[in-house]
Amino acid sequence: MLTVGVIGATGYAGAELMRLLCRHPQVEKILAGSHSHVETPYSSVYPNFSKIFDFSCHDADISAFAAKCDVLFVSLPHGIASQHVTEAVLDQCVVIDLGADFRLHDSQVYENWYKTSHGNPQLLEKAVYGLSELHRKEVASTRLVANPGCYTTCSILIAHPLLAQGLIDPESLIIDAKSGVSGAGRSEKLGSLFCEVDGSIKPYGVATHRHTPEIEEQLSLTHSHGMKRSGVVVSFTPHLVPMNRGILATVYAKLKPGVTKRELEEAYSLSYADEPFIRLLPYGTFPETRWVKGSNYCDIGYTLDERTNRIVACGALDNLVKGAAGQAVQNMNIVFGLPEQTGLDAVPAFPL
Missing domain, CATH: 3.40.50.720 (NAD(P)-binding Rossmann-like Domain)
Structure with a gap:
């Protein structure tokens, strides 16, 4: 105890x-x-x-x-x-x-x-970067866990299988992400007031958002199979949307010549089929924030755009759970040798 x-x-x-x-x-x-x-x-x-x-x-x-x-x-x-x-x-x-x-x-x-x-x-x-699905063994033996950010968790989980299996051009990564207002924290800020947010959507931190180097460092490790911490550069643009909680990220990337739908399916299955908190949606089905709120799940869906030879992959999670507190508890469970789903098995709440 x-x-x-x-x-x-x-x-x-x-x-x-x-x-x-x-x-x-x-x-x-x-x-x-x-x-x-x-x-x-x-x-x-x-x-x-x-x-x-x-x-x-x-x-x-x-x-x-x-x-x-x-x-x-x-x-x-x-x-x-x-x-x-x-x-x-x-x-x-x-x-x-x-x-x-x-x-x-x-x-x-x-x-x-x-x-x-x-x-x-x-x-x-x-410090061990506490994205459990990527660094489970390292988390289990550390005293200091660096819990990932919410945008980064969603973005990295979407792109990781594609880089791990060498299916995309790493220089072509573009990440477009949206977050609910709770991601800005509870302190009073003009930009978070109801009248400033309701009925509007806006980009912020364009080309300057602090989660960018975090995404790049972790995806570089994936791309280089852990041998170095540099190499992948992404274009990352976050947006604020008028909802309390939730992250939706869309990743675009150029596929290498000849990559097939089957290879994409195999890449995601290889990475996540046994992961308790990642739900892979049927091919061509895309996630919605309403189906993950209040839970530690990350839902991922994708399609191959044959016209442009790009993959379009989307992920959704609750920024306060899998994007923060839930992931932290997941890391605690790993460190102390507890079943990973302990205390995190709640069904997503709807409507919320």
Whole structure:
């Protein structure tokens, strides 16, 4: 039985972690950490937890939590975890960081994209990128899991089989992705207000979005079969859509000469047929965010566009579950040798 800490428990991803952990059969005790709600009952911040988790929030001190917990989830804005997650913390507990601070293995790349210094660059080589379907063995033996971002999870899972089997031109990758507003977090932002978002859709971070190097690093590893961390360059454009939650990503890529529909089907089946949280749709059927909300599933569908000799592949997931909290719990299960679906077996909720 595990004692679990959640730093940043009152953000959207933190609240989703709390929801999943409260029903996890191997979690005995949960400590909720929040800088802004210290000594406030958690169910006062989120009334949906009434009679489920009425305990008060603690000050979000990572070192203090580490001394009390088997595993510590850190769900904070970038630049904070790297300052406070240290070797001493990792000696006391496993850390699963839902932020960006340990996802990139080159501190200079991190600093260039995030415009802040990295507090503990020596830990980057110890961190394991926690995309379970790609790095399960490495996750099982680490003390520091870098939980992927939501856009990146969806984009990488779609493109990985195509690069792994050498079916596409890696220079032709274009990723067009849409996200619900919860992806922007719970803090007040003008661009997230109802009147700013409702009835509209907009691109943002065009050619500059911080998930880009994360996607490129992981797909480069796939393309080079783990031998290097550079090579694949993508055009990635995210969009904000007026819904609470969900990610839909569409990947376009030029197929190598002679690639057939059967080869595409075999590539996806080889990668994912036995994966519990990836649902491959029948050829020519495409995913919708409404069928994955509230779940840890990623649905993938694709087609071969013979006219242009491109593949068009789409993926959908819940940005707060498979794109954040659910994937973090999946990683916890792997680290502690638990069945991977433990606490994550909920059927997607509809309508939601």
